[in-house]
Amino acid sequence: MGRKVTLATCSLNQWALDFEGNLDRILESIEISKNHGAKYRLGPELEICGYGCADHFYESDTLLHSFQVLRKLLESPITEDIICDVGMPIMHHNVRYNCRVLFLNRKILLIRPKMLMANYGNYREMRWFSPWNQLRKVEEYFLPRMIQEVTGQDTVPFGDCVLSTKDTCIGTEICAELWNPRSPHIQMGLDGVEIFTNSSASHHELRKADQRVNLIKSATTKTGGIYLYANQRGCDGDRVYYDGCAMVAINGDIVARGAQFSLNDVEVITATVDLEDVRSYRGEMCQPHMECEPELCHRVKVNFSLSTGDDVYLPTHQPITWNFHTPEEEISLGPACWLWDYLRRSGQAGFLLPLSGGVDSSSTACIVHSMCVLLCRAVQDDNRQVLEDIRRVVRDESYCPQHPKELCGRIFTTCYMATENSSEDTCNRARDLANQIGSTHMNINIDMAVKGILGIFSVVTGRWPKFHANGGSDRENLALQNVQARVRMVLAYLFAQLSLWARGKPGGLLVLGSANVDERYYWSYHFTTDMSKTLLMPLYTAQFADMGMTYSELSAIGRLRKISKCGPFSMFCKLIHLWKDVLSPMEVAQKVKHFFRMYSMNRHKMTTVTPSYHAESYSPDDNRFDLRPFLYNTRWTWQFRCIDNQVAHGHFQY
Structure with a gap:
């Protein structure tokens, strides 16, 4: 009858400006798709x-090299x-899209x-692209000469259009x-x-996979x-991790899905579905x-069928249940995958x-161990790419990891810096x-270095x-x-550069920091995993920040400031209701003013923050996420006066 179609979507671990590697992964995914x-x-x-x-x-150059890769794809059998x-x-028309x-076929x-x-x-x-805002309008695009030589085409349709095959119609979302x-x-x-398709570069945030799946199920x-959903995977070269989740849905049901966290550079998902x-x-x-849809899609016709003439006995994919990771699993897996991409591509x-014994550095250490667990599982599953990358990292072409703890000892060094x-x-x-995790551990006493610096100060000032x-x-x-803190930082980089050398081994180490997003708003310290300490509390004993408020309070303030776009006064107005059972309006006012001071x-410290994994829907990262001044009037005189007036004269109804 010619009604069943087999479709492929994928998750690829692409890397910004890695045209050679990106081409290879695209070709591999196409070959796998055809084989299925x-x-x-x-x-x-x-x-x-x-x-x-x-x-x-x-x-x-970026445009030029992209067309060069496109030509390679067109020419490939x-x-x-x-x-x-x-x-x-x-x-x-001189506008970048x-x-x-x-x-198809050149x-x-x-x-x-x-x-x-x-x-x-x-x-x-x-910042880099303009949207195509001409609904249902299609123009002629003049192809570059290098593409014309392969296709024999001068122009092709460009704009809001869909593809009409002999048996169905395909429309694009991005x-x-x-x-x-x-x-x-x-x-x-x-x-x-x-058939709807969605090509994404959607990064990991906690519980975001749930939203994607619900949107796609709702759409159909x-x-x-x-609905076909494709996504980027891995660390493309920046602070986010793209977490895959390629999927195929039909009429509100997911019928095929890929992994959310995986070390596979190429993952192809195929599904056979019935157009009827x-x-x-x-x-x-x-x-x-x-019947009454007024705006018709511009259809580009192609003499090609997705289905075959005789498909009665071709089985179709049936609905499946998507089992989502818990927040704790996401915290463990997402940063672990990002760290591995960062390590293997850094050389x-x-x-x-620096392992202090506190919750933040301990969490980071556990994430590195989680990375080693994923690596060993990938090797056991015969992932040759992962094994080659591990051997390159440890500088041993015959090495094969046997256990996460043993691998951790090869690639992870921790140090306690005592005073x-x-x-x-x-x-x-x-x-x-x-x-417990198997890291190579050192105890370092930094008193000598601290006293040396203070001695210089004492000689000068008395x-x-x-x-x-x-x-x-x-x-x-x-x-x-x-x-x-700064002595610890200097020593951390010194030992990262020379500790392997001192043991007679080649290579250097990447320094990991550890803190969390709530403290970062407050102190603006550097760290590696950009997530709230409240998310880590189920894994550790609850702690109080040495800063006049709890981590839970800091998290609430941070979310109100970034997500709800609250300044001091509007934050106060919200918190007097959120915290009414534990704090008086005066106490809320004191905490809000203390935070903003x-x-x-x-704030200026955030302008030089080191790259960190982004895992939350809010972040103080000055370089990408949180664009605000760094020189403030720290007295906030007008704003704080509004809060004080409200406390003095307000009638609070709970």
Whole structure:
């Protein structure tokens, strides 16, 4: 009857500007798709150049090399007899667009530019691309000469169009368009488009996979249809981890899915689905609406079928249940995968972590161990790429990891940096954790270095600062804490560069920091995993911050400031209700004012923050996520006066 179609989507671990590697992974995914009988293959957003090129998108080289890769794809025999849908930047009429290019048998069928941009949070697409805002309008795009030589085409359709094969109709969405209230799949579905595709570069945030799945199920529940979702995987070269989750859905059901956290550079998901199921579903659910759809899609016709003539005995994929990871599993797996990509692509031989025995550095250590667990599982599953990468990292071509703890000892060094003020309890906790995970552990006493620096100061000034406990002032205490912190940092980088050398081994180590997003708002310290301490509390004993408020309170303040866009006064107005059972309005006011004073005093430190894994829907990262001044009037006189007036004269109703 010719109604069943086999479709392929994928998750690829692409790397910004790695045109050679990106090409190889695209070709591998197409070859796998064909081997599974697929007639259509979908890839992730901007897969040819990598999504994270940032200001490299301004460079003509990026456009040139993308077309060179496209030519290689067009010429390859691997791409024959399958519709290939790839992503790349294209300039049309001197305007740069984020595009999908669909081609078949050395002919470009159409170019579809992104229409709704992601321009919030971690995303700055409007900085590099313009949206195609001409609904249902299609123009002619003049191909570069290098592409004309292969295709024999001068121009191809460019714009808001869909692909009409002999047996069905395929329409494109690109990443954020699915999340938009005016998602293109609505009108496309009402105009008879049966297959929707979404090419994404969607990064990991806690519980975000749930949202993706629900959006795709909802899209195909409302209008019926088949939905293919492709996504980037891995660390593209920046602070986020793209977590895969490629999937295929039909009429509100997921019928095929990929992994959320995986070390496979290429993962292809195929599904066989029945077009008649879409038509039957729509005949009952959508027909009255489809009859009056006023805006018709521009259809680009192609003489090609996705189905075969005799498919009666071809089995179709049935609905499956998506088992989501718990938040604790996501915290363990997402940063672990990101760290592995960072390590294997950096050319270094492992990590070094100052391990204090506290919750933050212990969490980071556990994440590194989680990485080693994933690596050993991948090797056991015969992942040759992972094994080759491990051997390159440890500088041993014959090495094969046998156990996560043993691997941890090869690539992970921890050190406890003690002073005369350090407790034996924290030292023991650090040592015990290192023994449990298998890291190479060192105890380092930094008193000599601290006293050497203070000795220089004393020679010049004739004064010797003291801690609070010894009768020192606030300024003396802060200065001494900073000296200790900076000595630890200097020693961490020294041991990272030379500890393997001292053991007669090649290579250097990457230094890991540890703190959390809530403290970062307050103190603006550097760290590796950008997540709230409240998320780690189920794994550890609850702690209080040495800063006048609990971590739970800091987390609430941070979310109100970033997500709810609250200044001091509006934050106070919200918190008097959130905290009414435990704090008076006066106490809430004191905490809000204390936070904003400390935040504004330390804000300048965020301008030089080291890269950290982004795992939450809010972040103080000055370089990407949180664009705010660094020089403030730390007195906040007008704002705090409004709070004080409200406390003095307000009538609070709970």
